[in-house]
Amino acid sequence: MKALLVGEFRDGKILPATYELLTFAAKLGAETVMFLAGREDMLPHYGGKLYLADVSSVGEFNPDGHKGLISQVVEKEKPDMVVFSHSSYGWDLAPRVGLALGAGILSEVVEVEAGGEFVVPACNAKLRRRLKPKTPVTVVTLQAGAFAAASTMEESPVVEKMGGGSEVKVTFDGYVMAEKAEVDLGKAEVIVSAGRGIGKPENLALVTALAQALGGEFAASRPVVDAGWADHSRQVGTTGQSVAPKLYMACGISGAIQHLAGMKKSDFIVAINTDRDAPIGEIADVLVVADLKQFLPVFTAKVQAG
Amino acid sequence: MKILVCIKQVPDLESRFKINAQGTWFEETDLAWRMNEYDEYAVEQAVLLKEQVGEADITILSVGADRVVETIKKALAMGGDRGVHVRDAHSYEKDPFEIASIIAEYARDKGYDLIFMGMQSQDRGSAQVGVLVGEMLGVSVLTTLVRFECDGQRVRAERELEGGLRAKVSAPIPALVTCQLGLNKPRYPTLPNIMKAKKKEIQTVEVGDLLKANARIETIGMYPPVRKGGGLILEGDVSDLAERLLGILKEKTTVIR
Numbered sequence: 208m209k210a211l212l213v214g215e216f217r218d219g220k221i222l223p224a225t226y227e228l229l230t231f232a233a234k235l236g237a238e239t240v241m242f243l244a245g246r247e248d249m250l251p252h253y254g255g256k257l258y259l260a261d262v263s264s265v266g267e268f269n270p271d272g273h274k275g276l277i278s279q280v281v282e283k284e285k286p287d288m289v290v291f292s293h294s295s296y297g298w299d300l301a302p303r304v305g306l307a308l309g310a311g312i313l314s315e316v317v318e319v320e321a322g323g324e325f326v327v328p329a330c331n332a333k334l335r336r337r338l339k340p341k342t343p344v345t346v347v348t349l350q351a352g353a354f355a356a357a358s359t360m361e362e363s364p365v366v367e368k369m370g371g372g373s374e375v376k377v378t379f380d381g382y383v384m385a386e387k388a389e390v391d392l393g394k395a396e397v398i399v400s401a402g403r404g405i406g407k408p409e410n411l412a413l414v415t416a417l418a419q420a421l422g423g424e425f426a427a428s429r430p431v432v433d434a435g436w437a438d439h440s441r442q443v444g445t446t447g448q449s450v451a452p453k454l455y456m457a458c459g460i461s462g463a464i465q466h467l468a469g470m471k472k473s474d475f476i477v478a479i480n481t482d483r484d485a486p487i488g489e490i491a492d493v494l495v496v497a498d499l500k501q502f503l504p505v506f507t508a509k510v511q512a513g
Numbered sequence: 514m515k516i517l518v519c520i521k522q523v524p525d526l527e528s529r530f531k532i533n534a535q536g537t538w539f540e541e542t543d544l545a546w547r548m549n550e551y552d553e554y555a556v557e558q559a560v561l562l563k564e565q566v567g568e569a570d571i572t573i574l575s576v577g578a579d580r581v582v583e584t585i586k587k588a589l590a591m592g593g594d595r596g597v598h599v600r601d602a603h604s605y606e607k608d609p610f611e612i613a614s615i616i617a618e619y620a621r622d623k624g625y626d627l628i629f630m631g632m633q634s635q636d637r638g639s640a641q642v643g644v645l646v647g648e649m650l651g652v653s654v655l656t657t658l659v660r661f662e663c664d665g666q667r668v669r670a671e672r673e674l675e676g677g678l679r680a681k682v683s684a685p686i687p688a689l690v691t692c693q694l695g696l697n698k699p700r701y702p703t704l705p706n707i708m709k710a711k712k713k714e715i716q717t718v719e720v721g722d723l724l725k726a727n728a729r730i731e732t733i734g735m736y737p738p739v740r741k742g743g744g745l746i747l748e749g750d751v752s753d754l755a756e757r758l759l760g761i762l763k764e765k766t767t768v769i770r
Contacts, residue, residue: 218678268680270654295674298633299656302609302644311729312609314639324733330636331526334539337733376653380681383671397768421768433695445675454768461526475766476744477758482527484737488744492765495758496748506755510769 208235211286213277214243214251215296216267218382221251224292226356229253231290231349233357234319241364242280244273244372250364257364265372268296268379272372274303279371281308286344293348301348311340317353331463332486351445351468390424390440397423397454400443400470403430404459404480404499411436413503414458420510423452428460444469458499462487479503514569514665517625518559518593519616519646520552522577522584523636530737537732538605548584551631553591553699554692558661559629560592561697566665570594572625576615577604582715589710590702596715599723607728609637613645614726619718620650625687627668632657632691640691647689655682656691 210232214225221243232239241253244260244267251257258280265272277300281289289304291297293315305312317335318326324339325347392398399418401411411431418425427437429444443450445465455473460466462478462485470476471490478491479499488494495502524530524544531540548556556573563569573593575581578601585596599615601607607615620628628650630643640656647654653668659679660671668688671679702710745761747754762769 217674268682295657295672295680298640299644299654299672302641303648303654305641306610306645306648309729312639312641313730314609314641328638328738329735330524330530330539333526333737334530334532334735335738336735339731339733340729341727341731342729377655377682377684380683382674383679383681384677423768429694435698446673446677448677454762454766475762477762483746483748484529486738488746489738491744493758493761494744494746495754496746497751497754501751502754505751506758509755509759 208237208288209284209286210235210237210239210288210290211277211280211284212239212241213289213291213297213300214241214245215292215294216243216245216262217296218267221245221249222292222294223356224294224351225251226359227292227349227352227354228290230354230356231319234354237288240280240284240286242277244269244276247366250366252359252362253364254360254362255364257366258369259366260369260372266379269372269375269377270300270303271374271376273300274307275374276369276372277304278307279369281344288344289346291346291348293350297348301346305346308344308346309342310344310346311342312346313338313340314348315350316347317350328464331461333484350464392424392426392441392443392448392450395424395450395452397421398426398443398450398452399423399456399458400426400428400460401431401437401458402428402460404461405431406500408434408436410500413499413507417456417503417507417510420507421454423454426450428466457487457491458503460487461485462489514562514566514627515623515625516559516562516569516571517574517620517623517628518552518555518571518588519574519628519630520556520584520588521549521631521634522546522575522581523549523634526635532735536734538735546580546584548587549631549634551633551635551692551694554694554696555629555631556588556591556593557697557699558692559627560700562627562663563592572597574599574616574619576601576612576720578602585715586710587702589713590707591700592706593713595713598715598717599720600717601720604720606732608730609639609641609645610729611724611726613642613649615720615723616642616646617649618723618725620646627663627686628652628689630689630691632693643689643691650689653684653686653688655684655688657693658690659693659696661690661696
């Protein structure tokens with residue numbers, strides 16, 4: 208078994224998720240080579256063979272070009288598997304590479320099992336699917352954090368430089384940073400967060416009232432921000448802020464992986480949800496099965512009364 | 514301008530799912546069905562583009578059982594011009610490569626300038642079908658968009674990355690774009706538009722006429738994840754629950770004095 212790992216370089220840095228690919232490969236017992244569009248003076252801590260394309264000429268985001276380069280490496284190395292992170296880079300590029308190689312493609316793998324089977328989530332993590340590729344070469348993307356990176360060794364790769372990668376339809380014209388957050392949720396000791404389960408914008412007041420009673424900040428999950436009920440600066444999750452308060456209360460938040468990634472390091476997590484099976488229950492210290500519209504006013508009054 | 518929007522009907526994710534007898538998918542009876550949330554942004558962006566350029570024709574396509582016609586009608590009420598139902602009672606058994614092959618087979622040679630899709634579905638979330646269709650058709654593919662402009666020659670867009678970062682990207686049309694949540698504000702169909710949509714044509718195509726590929730992934734099984742978290746579950750009367758939670762927070766955290 209041989210795996211080609213596709214590392215990720217963004218805004219001048221190697222992304223740490225690159226090292227999660229190594230954990231996955233070790234779990235499979237695979238021999239590895241790596242591809243990276245990166246820089247020679249900033250090599251990954253990796254002891255194997257690295258195919259390095261110069262990022263200053265091929266670009267950090269250049270899906271058509273990177274697809275061509277990865278196909279070249281596949282041609283030479285004949286791997287059984289090409290592995291990406293399930294990130295904005297990986298989910299864009301993996302299907303392109305998979306199609307070019309005639310490979311079966313598995314997205315957001317969370318586990319590998321005996322017999323060449325892979326586990327992926329479905330229905331907002333409420334279910335899992337066990338899948339098996341039917342093709343000689345497989346392309347996979349790995350869920351962020353599912354294969355935690357081991358501490359990196361002070362190793363250096365054997366570098367083989369690559370040219371090419373100039374076939375381009377989609378061009379990358381630079382990064383834009385979302386507006387600076389006006390609220391620094393990172394400093395709050397208590398965060399009370401509203402999810403889709405609040406139902407309508409008026410109910411946000413129940414969440415802010417509890418946040419105030421606890422001397423904390425209120426926050427929101429993505430659907431609440433997308434609906435325009437809360438400002439983006441209050442969004443917790445992969446595309447918002449990452450927080451780790453002493454107490455995080457998730458009100459009506461089902462627990463999509465993107466949200467969990469932004470709050471699972473909190474010291475103590477309480478979830479309030481009508482759905483006993485909501486995935487948030489996986490990481491909550493306490494799951495209160497209740498309708499937040501009834502529960503929050505009563506609880507807030509008790510907090511205020513001490 | 515010719516526009517195609519591909520949409521998927523998905524179950525309401527608040528549902529309780531039961532695994533089917535084969536153990537490979539969920540039981541589809543007793544579920545409420547709706548348009549995949551990401552696809553609502555795709556439909557809206559297509560309609561906005563039509564409003565911008567004036568002359569455009571929007572085809573709404575969905576693959577699935579007969580029930581998906583209801584979701585096609587919703588997209589027509591939002592502003593689509595015509596519908597295509599690729600009838601397939603077994604679409605849930607197909608892998609993303611097969612679904613993409615079906616859509617590409619339909620779209621090939623029809624000269625669409627733009628194809629809009631959601632960046633993933635809420636039930637499977639593979640994020641593959643859009644990219645595969647675009648690559649099969651040989652058009653530009655831009656994914657995960659939170660901003661979209663088209664001047665009739667090029668698409669200029671922003672794609673969402675992690676941690677609040679966005680990438681500015683552009684590409685010539687024809688192009689396929691996949692839409693991320695928050696790209697726009699999907700409209701609610703008005704009653705007059707719902708009535709008008711009833712008169713719009715929905716063509717039915719049998720999936721067998723379009724499927725020329727074999728699956729590359731086999732489904733072995735589906736199951737609910739084993740609950741690992743040893744978290745406490747509190748149930749009962751609201752007042753009692755509030756009392757118990759307050760007691761726990763006083764004991765286990767330092768935030769309540």
